[in-house]
Amino acid sequence: MTDGIKRRDFLKVLGVTGAGATLTGCSEPERLLPYVVAPEEITPGVATWYTTVCDGCSAQCGMWVRTREGRAVKVEGNPNHPVSRGGLCSKGHATLQHLYNPDRFHGPMIREGDRLRQGTWDEAEQQLAAQIGAIGNVMFIGGRVGPSMSNLIDQFVTAIDGTRVQYDAVSDAPLLEAARIAYGEPGLPSYDVGNARLLLSFGNDFIETGSSPVAHNKGLAQMSSVDAAGSKGRFVYLGPRLSTTGLNADEWIPIRPGSEAAVALGMASVIAGDAGAAGPYADVLRSYSPATAAQAAGVSEDAIRELAERFGSDSPTLAMGPSAGGHHRNATAANVAVMILNDVAGNVGRTVHYDANVTAAASAYADMESAVSAMAAGQVGVAMVHGTNPAYSMPAASGFAEAFAQASFKVSFASAMDETAALADLILPDRHFLEAWGDSMPRQGVMALQQPVMQAVPHFDSKQAGDVLLAASAHLGNDLGSATFYEFMRAGHMEMHDASMGDFEVGWRQALREGAVEHEVAATATTQLQAPDVALSFDTPALDQGGDLTLLVHPSPRFGGGEFSNSPWLQELPDPVSKITWHSWLEMNGNTAEQRGIREGDIVTVTSPHGSVDVPVWIYPGIREDAVALAMGGGHTDMGRWANESGVNALGLLPSESEQPSGAMVTLATTVSVTPTGERRRIATIEGSKGDQHDRPIAPAVALADLGHAEEDEEGHGELQELQGVGGFVPVPGDGGAATAFPLEGAQHGPYAESHEIPRWAMAIDLDKCTGCSACVTACQAENNVPWVGEDQIVMGRDMNWVRIERYYEQIDATQAGDLDVRMLPMICQHCGNAPCEPVCPVFATYHTPEGVNAQIYNRCVGTRYCANNCPYKVRVFNWYRYTDENVPDPMNWQWNPDVTVRTNGIMEKCSFCMQRIREVENRAALEDGRGIRDGEIVPACEQSCPAEAIVFGNIRDENSRVSQVVSSERTYRVLDEILNTQPAVHYLKKVTFHEVATGGHE
């Protein structure tokens, strides 16, 4: 084992059977463990791909899973999926870490006194059946599941006449209810973000949460990119705080929290004119006007009127009502108001579809409240919890824990310990979705299958909840028709199947192969506004009085409602907004902090009438001066080694209250007081300059108006400066394209002599599309065996991510409506044609390949770190410790990519353009009688996972390749190139703004 550098141990063994038995260490002989019977489709050393459905959140995106020797090593977005259409978010990637989570239960756990003992499945199932039989009064509390599982649960519950309660920590209940009230539709609406010309978000964080973040992210990028006609859609964000979604807006109207309804109706009144258009809501509209809206929202009347006029004219437009972060006491009314706005603007059936029956999480918190009181009243005998963690995600005020304790027998299906499982008497660890069967109907007409892509991880004796329920029913003498969940599911689909869909088996196999099948749905009549059947208050809601600052509690883009908190990838992923890792932080406007004498990093006590937490302050210009924000997902007490004691639980500050009429949990409920504790801490951030790019040409932008006729004064474009040979310092004009920039004249000998005949790899990143969602960061970490380093190391400034999304504020004003300009820039190794890192390495550990890639040879690296010092982009990261050994417990190392060397301490590393994927394709091409590599055949992990399709990789020598096409844009520039003449292979396309660009590399 030279250098302690080793690829995955399991590469040494062929086949899943032997995985546990691999020997490391140099003394003992290494064993080769073959399959006993070799599976047909598996060739050792060759990846096998399966399609399935991501079960990470309720969006149900399509997924491709890459397996090697029977282990899932990487998940990717499935471009064939009709809803998500390729791309995957960070959370989706991180589901892989839940699969190999070392904190998963090793078998069913049975409580004995105050401790849990591991038992056998027979034992557990019999006990479950016995208790149900003996006690009865079963209550099944569950999160969103696929249709088949849902059927099974219903059948199971009815057979033992128990009750079923649906509960999702993050839910779209108000939207669902609003759709019912306004249009009588049973499902969530679907949005066509991509085709909107003017997009309004009333505090709706649609690329982070909601029915389909990935699809909406894609839509946002499509909408805001400049089309052939030279125009682009405008995105306006109305809300007290800029989320990741908000940072992408072209305009920010920082309206008062809870004033969405007033603003929406005020705008609608302008569009509707005499208000005849608003149907049953005409009278409502009469009492609203831009004036009233402005008064409620605390912004200028003109801003609202002008916006309303544009919203009426620029059709198709689209407005979205408050999402989980903005569920105040009138959230349903606010959503109805937004629906009215869409309706009068004529968007219904064009950009918003109410007949789609989108099946995202939309359960009512109110049901859970009654469940809690039922349990508290001792009316529940057996309480079963599946796929949700109420003991964490319900505010402490709800008294869930106490009530749950009242149930005489408590069952949890959690596959790893969580706060609820900790209270249970019996734990029946569920399979991870990559090990299990399931199905999904993200919306009407789309059926997707979730299939096991590998044997269950042998460390953990888990069993699919569906099978457990069937077994339990059998024990209880209720026959649900099938022995296994798989049969149950197939039977169900056969029932639903009708001749019009063609042969069942064909459809089934297609679904397995493609990941999803879509059948056309009969178009329903265009929906009409209906008169409300319940009382709606469109006023700004009352807030509990806890202080002078409104508290905004929102789902974390990384942890959602907290269910993702035990993934080190997500813990280490810099938050897209704050760039902070691991711990929680309180967002506060700079002026507010100044008035209170609070500095960034001060630990403050946030006190609401319902509780208080101590949390460090982070200064954020993107939040109103009268508000502070705290993300969900922190402060777990009983979840796992990475989640516990990391951050604080924001829900502790909230009342346990449900909004009427939807019954959603109120997240925007109270004001708080903020008092310094006198303590400070160093924030675990990766950001160095507080979002200021100091007028350097890092992330420049160009005004839409300047496009097309401002080429010559676009710096970084026009004639490309090149070095004249090696060491010659006379800049000479190149012929425009980067293709000729490498290798430098005079360096063209040896292996570089014919390098004009081989590909030159290059990348283009469109900053106008990039939304900063950070999916690429996690994708890269998963693909390239990049370890996580832990909070203390981040504080020391030792983050290891190969991709760094830089976030620069150019124009941001929380006091009034105005243009917003925040630049997102994914910074990776630029693979400079004239790289500063290369000449300074004393041992050629970094050098240039003939294909123009700046390679890093890990096993040659001595660790002088000179290359990192001399890298102007600071993209090189160093293994200060044995992170890959010390931080990665078995079986998490099963996830490691066998094609990438695992680095040990003292070694420099950085983006390799996914060299292993280049080689893989080269090998494949060579086997197929030496054909050339096709354009788009090599897809780096970041490009694959980018929902916005902002990244393009390819051979820039081929003028027909996608990358060459993209790079030929007039927006193309290369970071710092005109200052340093580094001649990067990574090209960026400037962001396009509506306003005149003031700063950002125009010096």
Place this chain on the structure above:
Amino acid sequence: MRKHWLIGGLAGVFALAGLAFVQGGGSQGGEGAEGPVESGQPIAFPHNQHAGSEPGQNNMDCQFCHFSAERSVDAGIPSVATCWGCHIAIPGTNNPQEVAKIQGYMERDEPIPWVRIYKISDHAHFPHMRHINAGLECQQCHGEVQEMEVLEKADEWWTPAKELFFGQDPVWGGDNMGWCVECHREPDENGEQQASTDCAVCHY
């Protein structure tokens, strides 16, 4: 003068040592040896008996068992079922008791824990298929496996000395980058270097 004499002497000693070693290695096993030779493997698998072309040997193609060598980076180790597929019918002539072991593994549904002989460092990537497709013989790196009863790595402690004095390359030099590079550097029919020596071709 004395120096030369010394070197000559050393060379002689090494040569003899080497020769003795080869003889020793060769003399083991062979046809009709009584009982299996101590191999350190869970099953005394005689490569010569399977792949050898001598009378009484079966002259099998390497890739019959090492099935993925021409289409994957890994050559592949045969599954127990593959062995059993033939040996269910063939009890084995020399050492039936060894063959019987296969059945044991098959019934216990266990993989055979073969001891690994050939391995290059984990930070170097060796795609078998590229080399097979370039027309290399397995023997060029792994030695005359079809003649070995007990598979031994074709380099020994004395190969450096052998190389030094007789200028021969070791058959197997997989622990030594220079050995790979030398072959990559060799000119092809057009007189150009036959394979890339770019570091990132193997190290990434």
Place this chain on the structure above:
Amino acid sequence: MSNATKDPIARGALTHPDVTRLDDVNRDVLKILSAPGKGWWALFGLATAGVGLFLTSWGWQIYRGIGASGLNEPVGWGVYITTFVFWVGIAHSGTLISAILFLFRAPWRQSIYRAAEAMTVFAVMTAGLFPLIHVGRIWHAYWLIPYPNSRFLWPNFKSPLVWDVFAITTYFTVSATFFYLGAIPDIAAARDRATGLRKKLYQLISLGWRGSDQQWHHFGKAYIFLAALATPLVLSVHSVVSWDFAVSIVPGWHTTIFAPYFVAGAIYSGVAMVITLVVPLRKIFGLEAYLTTKHFDAMAKLCLLTSMIVFYAYLSEFFMAWYSGEEIERTAFWNRLFGTYWWATWIMLTCNGFLPVMLWFKRVRYSIPALFVISIFVNIGMWFERYVIVVTSLSHEYEPFAWGIYRPSVTEMGIMVGSFAWFGFWFLLFTRLLPPIAIQELKEVLPPPMRKQKEAH
């Protein structure tokens, strides 16, 4: 006559009542080599403990990983490189005093050059360790040395780090040889007095020196030859070290002034260190007769000169940063003065720029306590100069988002402090085993006895 009027000390002559005869010199100097006193043992004990700290800290870092330091991205170099450059700098004045001043026949060098040379050798020994200490995988550091190997790989001769390897090893070889050669006659002198094991040792290393005029003849030739050989190194070695920074593109490093700037700085810090070392030496071993205020005055003047060169270099750096109009360069230097590390910069400016102004005053130059204090401040200032160059430049580079702050760790400081102990350890041994003052050269400048009567009245 005219000779008599000239100040004899200006010609380096010794005029001390106790020192009139040649063997007075042997007596005074060689008594240092006799049994050590408590003070020496105390210092030596301290040094040994320090070496212990040095080795444990280093051992821990190798065991645990280079992360035991406080380094990070973007600050990949910190205290280690700072201390490396510091010691290389210290190493310079030795050869300067012994070689260059020898060639220029500077009369005041005889009394101090032996100590200065010893300092040089030990300083290089210390400095040479730091490149090893700071690499991530010390067990592969030998890859920087060009040798034919089975991988068919060579080091990258474009990299200044490879030049360093040559510079340091060359300098160590030459200065060590020069030091040893110059000591041979004195070792012989010591041999003649020593007894027992010591005698055997001296016999061995004095290479049978008899002091025959043929031997003196050869000695003189070899010495001047080596002096000539060493002289260019004084300039080249630290220039190479400065190129470690100058060839990079880091704002604050990438400047052509570095080579002369570093050499001047090296001599500056070196001379200061000589003063720091020689003052206690003089006190403890009662060498007032041989190390007179005249000598210190001369060293102080050298300090003053080099301090002015160094300070000019500071000013021109700041001026150029402003004059270039290069925004990034300007930010870097603004950050030096007023950024996170302002305190380091101001320590540097005070100790190296403002404090030495006092040396303009003769009274200060002739007050040994004052010189001692100043020299110590200069040493501190010169360490911080390198700290400022290395750390502040790296912490604020081109990419604002990647700016970062570096805090040295305990391990790092342990190694840094330990390196001083390591140096002191050898120097203390030296004072005990070799005559710390060049006996034979002092004899050359003794006034001939017959002059004595003349001067009596």
